[in-house]
Amino acid sequence: MLGRMYNRDFDVVxxxxxxxxxxxxxxxxAAHAxxxxxxxxxxxxxxxxxAVRERLGVDWPLVVADAADEPALARLAASTTVVATTVGPYGKYGHALARACAAAGTHYADLTGEVVFVRRSIDENHETARSTGARIVxxxxxxxxxxxxGVHALFDAVRADGAGELTDTTMVVTSMRGGISGGTIxxxxxxxxxxxxxRDLRRMAASPYSLTPSRADEPDVGRQEDLVTVPGAEVHPRLRGTLGPFVMAGHNTRIVRRSNALRGWAYGRRFRYRETVSTGASPLSGLVARGTKAGVVAFYAGMTFPPTRFVLDRVLPKPGEGPDEKTRRNGHFTVDIFTTTGTGARYRSRFKATGDPGYAATAVMLGEAALALALDGDALPPSEGGVLTPATGIGDALVARLRSAGVEITAGPA
Incomplete structure (x- = not known):
């Protein structure tokens, strides 16, 4: 297992x-390493x-490397134990760096929400990374x-209690406040x-199992949709109102299913997973949930059709723009994940953090993931390397670091 590499110049770039x-x-x-x-x-x-170094008040070395300069990226990868990259869109700028890290045996962490990029990275890098021991996360x-x-913590709690396998599992964004940046758009x-x-690429991206190692080996658990509306009581008897679709479900669900597959379907061969957002408990929640679904569909359609994209581009944030410091500081999110086990028991995990979800909180998650990969080799999940997920590549080491950073991660009977 690769841990901290003292024969390299850096632990984290x-x-x-x-x-x-x-x-x-x-x-x-700078504040917490x-x-x-x-x-x-x-x-x-x-x-x-x-200029960034001066603003941070640190004396860290600087490494110049353009995303298109493969020799420079190879030198960068060879100089460090871990690369944490925020350079996106990853499908446009990220392939060469991921390849360089896989070849160099360098751990890698990014922020991508791009199914196509991750699928191509699996195809290009998984076997190389296994041969070098690199964890491409x-x-x-x-x-x-x-x-x-969140599902990892849920699984650990159920397994510790001997309560059977996970079956129907639903994430609910219970509360969330934050902004949006031009980079995301x-x-x-x-x-x-x-x-x-x-058409082939669209079909691949639309498959619920587009990131799993082998679709043929996946157990048949029926249809799994990305944009769902569901009565809260169907998820847990105490949940009221109707749950609406979560806009990030199309990527997150595929990552979670890859984790289950990489673990040999340890979560359960009847494990079904979806993501939703709470729309409140009022009689109008059903209308809000359906309106949310229609709004998500309309937005994606608008971004696909050139005339409406032209209009949207004039009002949406530009690349490099993002929420101000007050918005980042006052942001927060709470995610609850509910499951019913094979023995009929109900369990819930909670992942709760302060700070704007996509920026302040994301910086904490990426930073702690990089530190875990660089410094916590003995605590990382057993692995030969490869293109992994946060749960299979970092696992309990990331849970421990995030808790120390103030993130609430809990799981138990519900």
Missing amino acids: VYGATGFVGELTAGHL PAGTRIALAGRSAEKLA HSCGFDSVPSDI DTLRHQLDELRGD
């Missing part, structure tokens, strides 16, 4: 440190990196740590552009 989330992640590491952690800032502009932010680690544009005109 933050790639994309001059970007919005990159600087937030570097700031979290253990003393003696060897950290560097990387990106394509030495001048901008120096995608989706280490709000996509998809609360989902993947730009990633969505790139994903939609990739899918336009490519």
Whole structure:
């Protein structure tokens, strides 16, 4: 198992440190990384990196490497135990870095919510990373740590109690407050552009099992949809109102299913997983839930159709723009994951954090994921390496670090 590599210059390199989330992640590491952690800032502009370093008040080394410069990325990967990258859209800028890390035996963590990128990374990098011991861990932010680690914690609680396997499992975003950045919108544009005109790619992305190792080996648990509305009482008797669709379900659910498959379907061969958002307990919650679903569908359609995208692009945030400091500070989210086990027992896990979900909280999640990969080798899940998930690549080591960072992660009978 690869742990901290003292024959390398750094423990963690933050790639994309001059970007919005990159600087937030570097700031979290500056404030919370253990003393003696060897950290560097990387990106394509030495001048901008120096400005970030000055704002953070650190003396970390700077590494200049453009996302298109494969020799520079290879040197970057070979210099460190872990690369934490915030440079997206990953489908546009991320493939070369992931390949370089897999080849160099360097652990890697990113923030992608792009199904196509992760699928291609699996196809390109999984076997190489297994041969070198690299843990290539995608989706280490709000996509998809609360989902993947939340189910991981739920599974651990059920297993410890001998309560059987997980069956019908539903994530509910109980509360959430935050902003949106231009980088997120730009990633969505790139994903939609990739899918336009490519029927096979659309079919792959639409499959609930698009990230699992082998669709043929997956147990048949029936249809699993991304955008669902469901009565709360169907999920748990104490839940009121109607649950609406969660916009990030299309990526998160596939990461969670990959975790189950990589673990040999340890969660259960009848494990079904979906994601929703609470719309309240009022008599109007059903209308709100259906309206939410219609709004999500309409937004994606609008971003696909050129005339409406032109209009939306004039009002949506531009790349490099994001929520202000007050919004980031006042943001929060609570995610509850409910399951019924094979013995009929009901369990719930909770993942709760302060800070804007996609930015302040995401910086904590990515920063702690990188530290766990760099410093906690003995606590990482057994693995030969490969393209993994937060649960299968970092697991309890990430749970412990996030709890120490103030994130609430709990699980037990519900």
